[in-house]
Amino acid sequence: MIKIAIVGTGGMANAHANEFKKIKGCQLVAACDVVRKQAEDFAAKHGIPAVYGDFGKLLAETDCDAVSNVTPDAFHASLSLKAIAAGRHVLCEKPLAVNYADARKMADAARRKGVINMVNFSYRNSSAIHKAHKMVAAGEIGRVMHVEASYLQGWLVGRHWGDWKTGPGWLWRLSKAHGSKGVLGDIGVHIVDFATYPVGDVKTVNCRLKTFPKVPGNRLGEYRLDANDSAVLTVEFAGGAIGTIHTTRWATGQPNSLRLRIYGDKGAIIVDLDKDWGALDVCLGKDVHTNTWKRVSTGKTPNMYQRFITSIRTGKNDQPDFARGAAIQKILDACFVSDKKSRPVRM
Ligand SMILES: NC(=O)c1ccc[n+]([C@@H]2O[C@H](COP(=O)([O-])OP(=O)(O)OC[C@H]3O[C@@H](n4cnc5c(N)ncnc54)[C@H](O)[C@@H]3O)[C@@H](O)[C@H]2O)c1
The missing domain is CATH 3.30.360.10 (Dihydrodipicolinate Reductase; domain 2)
Known part of the structure; x- marks a missing residue:
């Protein structure tokens, strides 16, 4: 059984919960949101036994194998890095981070720790x-x-x-x-x-x-x-x-x-x-x-959630991984420079 915790229980988290529930041998064990009531309602809706308002506590107290990070973009890096440090596999929502430096840090940390890491570019489900x-x-x-x-x-x-x-x-x-x-x-x-x-x-x-x-x-x-x-x-x-x-x-x-x-x-x-x-x-x-x-x-084609679970089972990290998320982030960073300076930017 692969045990998943979801952090950030707003709109998109429902898609994560619904898809993970469809996968055999996969169990949702905890939900976390800074708005605790939001996490409580979400857990009740999806039959998730444990509820947290603090992600650090969730990592310390549950034996989840993996974390789905569905928080707003600004929290992708800090929370994913915490999960990686705690040895958890991470499926992180897009964009992987809000800049290339953070995204690179995430990719490097995941590689060093040897955990499965994927970014939810959901149109790869096509x-x-x-x-x-x-x-x-x-x-x-x-x-x-x-x-x-x-x-x-x-x-x-x-x-x-x-x-x-x-x-x-x-x-x-x-x-x-x-x-x-x-x-x-x-x-x-x-x-x-x-x-x-x-x-x-x-x-x-x-x-x-x-x-x-x-x-x-x-x-x-x-x-x-x-x-x-x-x-x-x-x-x-x-x-x-x-x-x-x-x-x-x-x-x-x-x-x-x-x-x-x-x-x-x-x-x-x-x-x-x-x-x-x-x-x-x-x-x-x-x-x-x-x-x-x-x-x-x-x-x-298998969807992102299926690919993530298969990656955990096989130990072979499917794409798109955090390195790919970081590469895309680098292009976005270049876009901001280009717009600011009104000129093309070489990657
Ligand atoms: N892949 C896709 O197709 C797709 C589609 C929609 C949204 N998204 C992504 O999913 C993420 C969430 O989007 P959403 O529409 O669900 O947003 P949302 O605002 O509906 O939900 C975000 C939830 O995270 C909670 N939260 C905020 N900070 C937190 C923290 N530090 N710890 C725990 N919980 C925290 C909020 O209280 C809220 O309940 C975003 O990064 C967004 O880009 C991806």
Whole structure:
């Protein structure tokens, strides 16, 4: 039996609990939140026996094998480092940290301690992205020339996920002082992973970030609304391709739209998660002359929670691990430098 503790029992923790509960031989043993009532309600909902308001106490008193860190971004590094020091395997939410230095520290600590470490880039749950990765690696679309990737959300306009003005779960995402790196850190991190997983490393990045005024004075209570909410990156990949990666919370009418288009000199691939997580569209061979696209079914892939548990069982750390999380973080850090200095940054 693999025993899991969850720290941070807000919205996303429910996905962690629900998925771990589905895995045979896996047991949720403890829940922790600085808002103790939140942890109590969460534990009752998911049938978790132990509740803590203090993570150090949880680590000292429970015999959990692993920790799922689902706290806001600002706490990923400190709490994951505590769990690693206590010899626990860690699945940490994205972004791995709020800067590369912290993310690197986490990756190094996990490696030194020999614990399984994974970052929850949950769009790796799409089998289509793994197929795209394999096709590019096998040269099926030839030399990659051009890439277009976008991750669009519209919750600053639409109320489909509730009213952001009244929910702390949304407000911390809009405020630098609360550890947010804006849309770039929140979902940009996903699309940078999604694009670079098949296409490869980024060589140079040029980034423009924008924070639009949202309410009078741009402040709601303790939350100063100063984190970026639109990001546009132009990148050059190590393999030579160039591309755009962009993300926003102002995509009115788009609840959660993620798409990647990869164009090579022999073919092209489109992964569109709005359409299908288990299929991609390809234009290959003779079809490039008639612009004919064919849908390729890609079956299923184990999700991040399954990969994490399998890694613990086998002792073989699956991807994306903390080193990968740190590599993505390095690109995000470069984006902030690029935006500030209004120039491209070489990685
Ligand atoms: N992978 C994905 O697709 C995905 C989706 C949503 C959110 N997330 C990530 O999950 C994390 C949590 O997001 P959320 O939407 O659940 O946020 P949330 O605000 O709903 O929940 C966070 C919880 O953590 C608690 N908390 C804060 N500091 C803590 C601490 N030091 N110790 C223990 N508990 C603490 C808060 O009280 C709150 O209950 C974020 O890092 C976010 O980026 C990932």
